[in-house]
Amino acid sequence: MTDNNTLLEKLDGLVSRFEEVSTLITDPSVIxxxxxxxxxxxxxxxxxxxxxxxxDYVQCLNTLDEAKQxxxxxxxxxxxxxxxxxxxxxxxxxPQLEEEIKLLLIPADPQDDRNAILEIRGGTGGDEAxxxxxxxxxxxxxxxxxxxxxxxxxxxxxxxxxxxKEIICSISGEKVYGTxxxxxxxxxxxxxxxxETQGRxxxxxxxxxxxxxxxxxxxxxxxxxxxxxxxxxxxxxxxNVNKVESGVRLRYNWKNPNTGVVEEILIECTExxxxxxxxxxxxxxxxxxxxxxxxxxxxxDIASKRKTMVSTGDRSAKIRTYxxxxxxxxxxxxxxxxxxxxxxxxxxxxxxxxxxxVAENAERLKESEL
Numbered sequence: 001m002t003d004n005n006t007l008l009e010k011l012d013g014l015v016s017r018f019e020e021v022s023t024l025i026t027d028p029s030v031i032x033x034x035x036x037x038x039x040x041x042x043x044x045x046x047x048x049x050x051x052x053x054x055x056d057y058v059q060c061l062n063t064l065d066e067a068k069q070x071x072x073x074x075x076x077x078x079x080x081x082x083x084x085x086x087x088x089x090x091x092x093x094x095p096q097l098e099e100e101i102k103l104l105l106i107p108a109d110p111q112d113d114r115n116a117i118l119e120i121r122g123g124t125g126g127d128e129a130x131x132x133x134x135x136x137x138x139x140x141x142x143x144x145x146x147x148x149x150x151x152x153x154x155x156x157x158x159x160x161x162x163x164x165k166e167i168i169c170s171i172s173g174e175k176v177y178g179t180x181x182x183x184x185x186x187x188x189x190x191x192x193x194x195x196e197t198q199g200r201x202x203x204x205x206x207x208x209x210x211x212x213x214x215x216x217x218x219x220x221x222x223x224x225x226x227x228x229x230x231x232x233x234x235x236x237x238x239x240n241v242n243k244v245e246s247g248v249r250l251r252y253n254w255k256n257p258n259t260g261v262v263e264e265i266l267i268e269c270t271e272x273x274x275x276x277x278x279x280x281x282x283x284x285x286x287x288x289x290x291x292x293x294x295x296x297x298x299x300x301d302i303a304s305k306r307k308t309m310v311s312t313g314d315r316s317a318k319i320r321t322y323x324x325x326x327x328x329x330x331x332x333x334x335x336x337x338x339x340x341x342x343x344x345x346x347x348x349x350x351x352x353x354x355x356x357x358v359a360e361n362a363e364r365l366k367e368s369e370l
Contacts, residue, residue: 007101008061011054018047038215042113050104057097064090106364111212112178117288118151118210121166122159123186125204128193130159132322133206135345136187137167140180142347149173154271154281161195170213170284177212182356184210185317191324201325205318213284214291221286227251230275246270248278254290265289334359 021044024030031037063086070083120137122129144151149171156167171180188205196202230245247270255262267289269282321330327341329352336355340348 007098008058010105011050011057011101014047014050015054018044018051021047042110046104046108050101053097053101053104057094057101060090060093060097064094102365103361106361109178109181112181113175114177114215115170115172115213116177116180116210117154117168117170117213117285118180118183118208119166119168120164121207122164123205123207125189125193125202127159127161127163127195128189128202129204129206130165131161131163131194132187132189132204133165133167134159134163135189136206136208137164137169139345139347139349140171140183143349144171144173144347146347146350147173147179149176152271152281154269154285168285170281172213177210179353180210181212182353182360183208183319185319187320187322188318189322189324191322211288211292212295214287219287219290219294221252221283221290223283225252226286228279246273246275246278248275248282250279250282250286252286254293257294331356 025040067083067087074080120133122133151171153169157165159165186207190203193202229249231247249268252265267282267285269278327339329344330337
């Protein structure tokens with residue numbers, strides 16, 4: 001019972017905090033402080049989930065005690081049989097609830113609920129790497145469609161034989177960053193490129209970076225210091241092209257708080273034909289860029305403390321191989337191999353992500369020693 005007692009003590013300790021937060025989120029002065037209010041409503045939801053499981057857990061423990069008591073004192077065979085069944089059901093359910101509680105007690109990554117910026121770049125392998133970057137982009141676009149997420153392209157550079165040398169887009173929806181963060185790293189492809197005449201298998205690579213999108217109040221930007229330029233968007237066809245200056249370019253001098261060095265940040269956005277919209281999106285990317293850089297120190301600290309095989313924080317690590325001749329996908333972090341490459345490239349990647357989440361949770365449980 002010691003395990004039960006420790007978990008119950010931890011849960012009982014959170015009851016008063018849950019009540020306190022419940023009161024705070026109705027306080028007008030808290031509601032007026034947007035940053036604090038958002039933080040508290042998130043905590044309220046997380047504690048609410050814990051309270052719900054706590055209620056089931058306490059109920060299960062009590063039912064088990066009562067059933068055991070009945071088995072000792074009851075003479076009626078039917079009542080005894082009922083008690084036996086109840087005890088057995090509770091004995092199965094209690095360990096499941098304990099696992100659930102342990103996972104809920106591990107502090108979630110506060111960034112998991114955010115939207116994300118996805119950046120895909122062709123790596124080694126020239127034209128074929130750009131074609132593969134295009135295939136990866138299509139895979140994520142299909143996946144977002146399945147999840148009901150919204151994907152918007154911010155900028156791209158096409159490869160000379162198709163695909164993209166680089167493509168950057170923003171993805172919004174529920175828990176986007178928490179789901180896609182495991183995709184950051186180097187993706188390697190083995191196949192006969194369309195550009196190969198001899199039929200030899202080549203190995204190329206593309207890198208994927210998934211960044212949590214910054215909230216407006218995460219990053220302080222002095223908008224007066226941004227230098228804006230407008231230019232005509234290039235591109236094929238259409239009445240609007242090359243006549244209207246809808247593309248925007250921003251330059252911003254930012255002092256890196258980790259190094260003290262002032263860097264010039266340059267961001268272009270040609271996403272829409274509407275200049276104010278492009279400005280808005282360029283600003284969102286500037287925020288995310290600064291947030292990511294300021295948080296790199298925080299990410300490095302976590303990575304050095306928590307070298308889990310799943311999310312090392314190292315964007316140069318080779319994470320997955322796509323082998324076309326064998327129709328095989330291998331995720332090197334968790335030795336996950338499946339042979340449904342065509343479906344995977346068509347956006348059917350949830351199973352792999354689920355395995356990565358389970359592996360990461362198992363490591364975090366081990367570390368938290370719950």
